[in-house]
Amino acid sequence: MDIDTGITQEVLTIKSEIKLIDIFNRIIEKKSQACVDYIDNLNINPNAKITVIGTYFTGIGIVKKLSEKYNNILLIDIYPHLEELLYTNIGGKLINDVKFSSNLDLIYDGDIVIDTTGFGGINVEQSSEFDVDVFLIEDPVAEDNDELLKNKNNIHDRLNVVNSKNKSIIKTKGIDTKTSGTMTLTIGVLTNVLNQISKKEGVLYSACEMGFFEEVIFKEKNIDKFIELTNKKAVKVSTINPFDLDEIILEEINKIESKMI
Template sequence: MDIDTGITSEVLTIKSKTKLIDIFNEIISKKSEAVFEYIEGLNFDINTRIVVIGTYFTGVGIVKRLSERYTDILLIDIYPHLEELLYSEVGGKLKNRVDFSSNLDLIYSGDVVIDTTGFGGIDVEQSSRFDVDAFIIEDPIAEDNDEALKEKNNIDERLKAVRSPNKAIIKTKGINTKTSGTMTLTIGLLTTVLNKCLEREGTLYGACEMGFFEEAIFKEKDIGKFLGLIDVNALKVSTIDPFDCDDIIKEELNKITSEMI
């Protein structure tokens, strides 16, 4: 925890050591480890062809973890510029360890396929063309707390259409967010953490880094700008009674779970 003086010597500003990128990476790690352990349990050869569809956070995290053991991995995304994430800290600097393509015809080239595309991604018709050794899909829903999103969610139909002896769903939840996206979970976590800080005696006000980062990624297509925006302290609080805000962040992170169902 960093502490600076505020407007006067009586009021202090505390800053979390935790950065936004740290929160992203912790959530991504939970998802990726669940997938890795599931695939390991199927006893596939290290040369098994693994195709991951969808780069944004979950996809890049999964290939990062899988590349520690498996040698033939292809990451596919319709946005070519997202390949830059593979070479960043978020992607574990995976240059020359994972292949990347924007050719959707290649989604059928794997022995193991992992679909992280969520809402509006791979549809049921496309799913019906898979005949693979294992198929994993990420559930974009976290908690069952939004009827409109539940109605929109079609992963059960997509999974049923796939021909595979091994099917599984990545389910991530724990802090009452509507979706399981890493960005959604991060913003939900920070909202709760900020409210807890504001409830403490002696707190004047606080602020979290909550920019709409997806504009930098998908509108401006500027991965470098995005990486700069998230390499900052996640939380700052003005208070007369300093406390460790990193403990509160960790407490909320520990509530997030990811499992294969």
């Protein structure tokens, strides 16, 4: 545990060993593993054409996990600069090469299609053109605790019009967030952790290193800056009574579950 003195010798600053990128990756791993396990159970040929639509962040994790076994993977995203994420530590390590394209005409080329585009992504009309062996789609809603988001969610309509003998939904929830996005879940983990810490005896205050990274990724389009920002210890606490900060973070992450339904 990283401990330093605070303003005085009597007040200590404790820092988590867990970094922001570690939280991202643990959440992405849950989603990716559920998806890959489903595909593996179908005994798919390793050379089957797999198309993943959407990079941020479920898609990047899925293609990296799939690259451990499968050889013909295409990642499609309307933002060309997101290809850089393939060569970062976000979502794990890339084993076999993955092709990248921003050409949406290619979304129909796969034997297996995984749609992670969520709200405002691939629409029902586009979905009706799919005729594939396997079609998976990520549910952007987590707990169904927001009526507006629930009504906005059209993944069931999209899934219903797809022609495929193997169709399933990637469902991720567990910490009472509104959506299942990795960024949302990370903020949910950190918010819950800070709330728990604030109730501990001897704690003055706590803070996390989380920022509004969406602007860095999509407005500034600076992936290097984003990676640098996430490579920081996730939580810091001012306290007179040190405790295991990482244990609290891991307990919260472990509440998250991702499965195919």
